[in-house]
Amino acid sequence: MTDVSSQGPAPGDEREVLTNRQGHPVYDNQNQRTVGARGPATLENYQFLEKISHFDRERIPERVVHARGVTAYGYFEAYGAWGEEPIGRYTRARLFQERGKRTDVAVRFSTVIGGRDSSEAARDPRGFAVKFYTEDGNWDLVGNNLGVFFIRDAIKFPDVIHALKPDPVTFEQQPRRIFDFMSQTPESLHMLVNLFSPRGIPADYRHYEPSVLGGLREARYPTHDEQGPEIRGRVTRKRIPRANDYQQAGQRYLLMEQWERDDLVHNFVTLLAQCDRPVRERMVWHFLLVENDLGLRVGEGLGIGPEDVAGLEPLPGQDLTDEDRERLAHLGKNPPRDVSGLTMTHCVPDKRHVVTR
Structure with missing residues (x-):
């Protein structure tokens, strides 16, 4: 299998790193993984699949959900504690560890079913999506009001x-x-x-792409291929x-x-x-x-x-x-x-x- 990851930035290249929609670094935005140099592409090409899916959806299809909404920008400020106890006893997430630490956030409130021209007063669940721009990547927290x-x-x-x-x-x-x-x-x-x-x-x-005119650069790949968890389990279709x-x-x-x-x-x-x-x-x-x-x-x-x-x-x-x-x-x-x-x-x-x- 071929996996031509990037060689890292050129000396003096201080541009910000290109990330995917989860906030993880993109290590190669120009080459996808294939079986052999000219073989078929594999289904584990997450960056390719995300990139092409965004391309296929460069519009607002009214058959999808949450087309109508409004976004607010601000910051999340941590208490650094849960009651009288340090928050570190319960989570390793760095955005919570330090009292007064601020993390940029974007919050979007939306109706679910209506199109982008629908009423904001419709009988409909209200979705919310909170994106925390943390130092470890973007954390998305979503739910509904009911x-x-x-x-x-x-x-x-x-x-x-x-x-x-x-x-x-x-x-x-x-x-x-x-x-x-x-x-x-x-x-x-x-x-x-x-x-x-x-x-x-x-x-x-x-939303960013590499560019010689001030865009984002790819990150240096931090690991090699032969690592990660091995997962075993039985496939089932039992009812919940x-x-x-x-x-x-x-x-x-x-x-x-x-x-x-x-x-x-x-x-x-x-x-x-x-x-x-x-x-x-x-x-x-x-x-x-x-x-x-x-x-x-x-x-x-x-x-x-x-x-x-x-x-x-x-x-x-x-x-x-x-x-x-x-x-x-x-x-x-x-x-x-x-x-x-x-x-x-x-x-x-x-x-x-x-x-x-």
Whole structure:
């Protein structure tokens, strides 16, 4: 195999080093790894794959996510401690070690589904992406404002995005597409209870190449090829264990204020009324397992009662807990879940909130 890495900078070359999108140095920006001098390229050509993928995407495809957003620049200042203890007991990351140490950051807040011309007030999860420009490379920290998500297995990500995105033919976001997917994915219920409540619309938000004319230079390759970890394991396609699909969503529903529950039910009824009958029935079946009051209220709005969905079998491959099976045996007649000792939480704790339960 050939791996023609760079020979390092010429004497006196003080230009900054070219890095990839993770902030790691690029050692050779002109030669990719091949099997033999004229052989095929290998799939471990990360720098080539990243470079060509960026080239292929030099536009904003409206079928991808997070097209609409806003970025703020600033710095992160470290405390150097966790409570009274030195932070070094918990992490080796240098940006945290020293009290007062500042690291440049860029923070981007965005909606997920809408295109670049979409409304910032849409009902949609809000993503955040924080890029720390550390001395060891760039550290990306990402998440969303609702603390949970629609899916557990990443292989479903294209599917959930295609369901939520506007139809590629009509360019309209359609409830029938959304709930067609969600009705077959009970792990999404906790997220749905968040998204279609008032929390789904928040009040507010709180690249280089080598050049002889002053661009960036390549870094000297620091290692040789024959090193690194050897990884062994068995390839598997087992399902990720799925528990509490209904419990957490039901608890969230009961911990809401009454006006929040009213808004949630209104949104579900309005959107599900536009869906096909089998989808509506399956969603009411799910909601009855989530919490009796939620299922009865949504079902009433759609003209679907517990007796209409009691004959539905669990989804193929769906793992029900013993509690779920007990609730299924008494569909529409289950008592409210016990939420004593629980309080509503979100991604940012309210320090002024006093827990009274």
